[in-house]
Amino acid sequence: MRSEASRSDIFLWLAIAVFLGASVVQIVRRGPLRLEKPVTVVSNGNATFYAPLLIFLAQIARTIPPGATVSLAPPTGRDPSNWLDYWVAVGQLPRQRVVFAGRFLPQRSTGEIPLFVACYGGEFVDSRFRLIRRFPEGGLYEAVR
Amino acid sequence: LTSSIFLISWLAIPIFGLPAALCFGPNDSRIGRLSFAFGAGATALTLAMLLLTAAGVPWTLFRIAIAMSPLLLLAPLARSGKAARIPRIDRRAIPGLITILLAVLVLTYAAGTARATSTDLLYFWGTKGEVFAAAHRIDATFLADPDHFPLHPDYPPLLPCLYAWGAMASGRFPWGAAVLTAPVLFILTLATFWGYARRRLGDARAALSGGFLGALMGFGFIASSVAGNAEPALILFETLALAILVFGDRSRRDDLAASIALAGCALAKFEGAVFVLAAVGASVIFEREKPDRGKALPRLLVLPALALGSWLAFCARHGLLDNYKGGLHGTFTLVNLSKVAAGVAKSASYGVGFLPWIALALLWAVSGPRRESLAPAAVAAAFTLVNVSFYLHGTQDPTDWIAWSARRILLTPLLCLVFAASAHGGSSEPARAGDRP
Numbered sequence: 397m398r399s400e401a402s403r404s405d406i407f408l409w410l411a412i413a414v415f416l417g418a419s420v421v422q423i424v425r426r427g428p429l430r431l432e433k434p435v436t437v438v439s440n441g442n443a444t445f446y447a448p449l450l451i452f453l454a455q456i457a458r459t460i461p462p463g464a465t466v467s468l469a470p471p472t473g474r475d476p477s478n479w480l481d482y483w484v485a486v487g488q489l490p491r492q493r494v495v496f497a498g499r500f501l502p503q504r505s506t507g508e509i510p511l512f513v514a515c516y517g518g519e520f521v522d523s524r525f526r527l528i529r530r531f532p533e534g535g536l537y538e539a540v541r
Numbered sequence: 542l543t544s545s546i547f548l549i550s551w552l553a554i555p556i557f558g559l560p561a562a563l564c565f566g567p568n569d570s571r572i573g574r575l576s577f578a579f580g581a582g583a584t585a586l587t588l589a590m591l592l593l594t595a596a597g598v599p600w601t602l603f604r605i606a607i608a609m610s611p612l613l614l615l616a617p618l619a620r621s622g623k624a625a626r627i628p629r630i631d632r633r634a635i636p637g638l639i640t641i642l643l644a645v646l647v648l649t650y651a652a653g654t655a656r657a658t659s660t661d662l663l664y665f666w667g668t669k670g671e672v673f674a675a676a677h678r679i680d681a682t683f684l685a686d687p688d689h690f691p692l693h694p695d696y697p698p699l700l701p702c703l704y705a706w707g708a709m710a711s712g713r714f715p716w717g718a719a720v721l722t723a724p725v726l727f728i729l730t731l732a733t734f735w736g737y738a739r740r741r742l743g744d745a746r747a748a749l750s751g752g753f754l755g756a757l758m759g760f761g762f763i764a765s766s767v768a769g770n771a772e773p774a775l776i777l778f779e780t781l782a783l784a785i786l787v788f789g790d791r792s793r794r795d796d797l798a799a800s801i802a803l804a805g806c807a808l809a810k811f812e813g814a815v816f817v818l819a820a821v822g823a824s825v826i827f828e829r830e831k832p833d834r835g836k837a838l839p840r841l842l843v844l845p846a847l848a849l850g851s852w853l854a855f856c857a858r859h860g861l862l863d864n865y866k867g868g869l870h871g872t873f874t875l876v877n878l879s880k881v882a883a884g885v886a887k888s889a890s891y892g893v894g895f896l897p898w899i900a901l902a903l904l905w906a907v908s909g910p911r912r913e914s915l916a917p918a919a920v921a922a923a924f925t926l927v928n929v930s931f932y933l934h935g936t937q938d939p940t941d942w943i944a945w946s947a948r949r950i951l952l953t954p955l956l957c958l959v960f961a962a963s964a965h966g967g968s969s970e971p972a973r974a975g976d977r978p
Contacts, residue, residue, distance in 0.1 A: 403907050404904060404908045407904055407907050411756065412749075412756040413756075415756035416756045423654075423763065433653075434655035436655065437717055437720050438658050440654055440655045480660075483668060
């Protein structure tokens with residue numbers, strides 16, 4: 397029993413070292429080792445592609461009034477039915493009401509037209525909206541009244 | 542400050558589980574009892590929030606506390622089965638405990654620097670918690686909205702409710718604090734293992750096995766990016782249940798303790814219900830004598846059945862049933878068998894050539910198979926088979942779905958196999974007084 401236990405003890409020590417090492421390798425691979433708060437919750441992980449969108453939505457949240465309707469739309473010409481981005485926007489804009497872009501784009505759709513459109517990653521061309529503010533990641537558009 | 546208040550509100554959750562911990566938690570480990578109190582408190586809190594929603598009473602912290610007060614009033618009356626005698630920690634356990642601490646530090650750094658965040662936090666978990674907090678209820682209107690239907694309206698509500706609890710306390714939902722719940726739950730998981738294992742394995746071996754669990758699961762958490770998701774909560778509840786079933790004494794008290802943990806599993810994730818059935822089935826088949834089986838089965842199943850039943854009744858009332866209705870992806874077919882096999886194998890490798898599985902197989906080979914390992918190994922097998930069979934429903938290519946979910950789902954079989962390997966720990970120390978012969 398004792399030799400069996402000591403053999404498995406040695407094995408456990410080895411395994412602990414291997415997995416702690418493998419964790420550290422993953423950490424190093426995912427970004428520079430720093431002791432500072434990341435800019436977003438996805439800045440260093442497998443979803444870094446969302447970091448600019450989160451920064452953009454944080455600016456939108458600060459810019460438009462609480463309770464306003466807003467839609468996150470892709471640049472003109474791209475499919476507006478991006479469900480994943482829509483769900484991210486719902487979570488990041490808790491004080492506003494987020495409208496799914498696929499409901500009112502293209503123009504002939506009869507869905508609810510939001511007060512604001514936040515266009516991420518390019519230009520949004522739609523006669524129903526005018527640009528009111530530009531950010532590095534995209535623009536904010538307001539419905540023409 | 543918001544993040545701090547959010548996390549402090551989570552530290553208050555064990556208060557709600559204190560009576561249950563005093564009655565059913567381990568009476569020889571303070572930290573094990575604290576973990577049990579958190580698990581029981583989180584389950585009770587979720588059910589209280591569900592009850593208030595069903596009764597049409599909007600949530601406030603005060604109302605939730607009132608709803609929980611009958612439980613809290615029981616605390617002074619609660620007595621553990623035996624007088625608590627907390628043994629001092631054997632000095633030989635210190636190296637193992639240091640490895641546990643290292644595993645915690647590594648995961649905390651990974652989660653705190655956004656290296657382990659799941660996109661599902663952004664899509665589902667955080668969003669639901671935030672919406673529920675703003676609505677002061679489980680927002681059935683939000684869940685029933687056709688635009689939100691892919692968020693799985695009937696997905697078990699434990700984590701969104703705990704998020705809503707923290708968001709109401711802190712005034713808004715802090716995304717950065719949400720990812721830090723993974724190390725919090727991870728610490729409780731390792732504390733659970735240590736608290737229960739030391740009575741059977743001795744301190745040194747329990748600490749070393751806990752260090753192994755910490756290193757392996759910490760790696761799994763980072764490799765599969767689970768920070769902010771419900772996996773850390775599910776793993777905590779599964780650890781509680783397995784620790785009680787593997788290291789406990791199969792008494793009525795332990796069965797009810799396991800039932801509380803299994804209720805948490807059922808409320809944490811869809812796969813939690815699969816784990817409940819696998820764990821109860823394996824425990825009854827492999828760990829009980831025939832005359833005891835008929836009594837153990839209802840004792841183990843009563844609370845998870847009540848908890849999940851309450852949630853499903855709520856969903857049925859509000860037209861939210863989706864996953865639990867079955868048939869969402871089509872009927873069982875082997876048409877995608879090769880894709881499923883390839884996808885699951887790719888996920889199971891965790892990018893390190895199947896190292897977790899190889900390590901567990903080697904540990905078994907070194908220790909030699911024992912009877913005590915059968916139940917947790919059977920849970921691993923049953924859980925894996927059932928979850929892989931989900932991928933074999935419908936004719937649509939499941940490759941993306943598997944890549945999205947399989948790594949995280951396979952954390953449960955890994956956990957079960959750690960228990961299977963630890964159950965026959967081959968203690969090199971004398972058993973403590975009061976241990977099972």
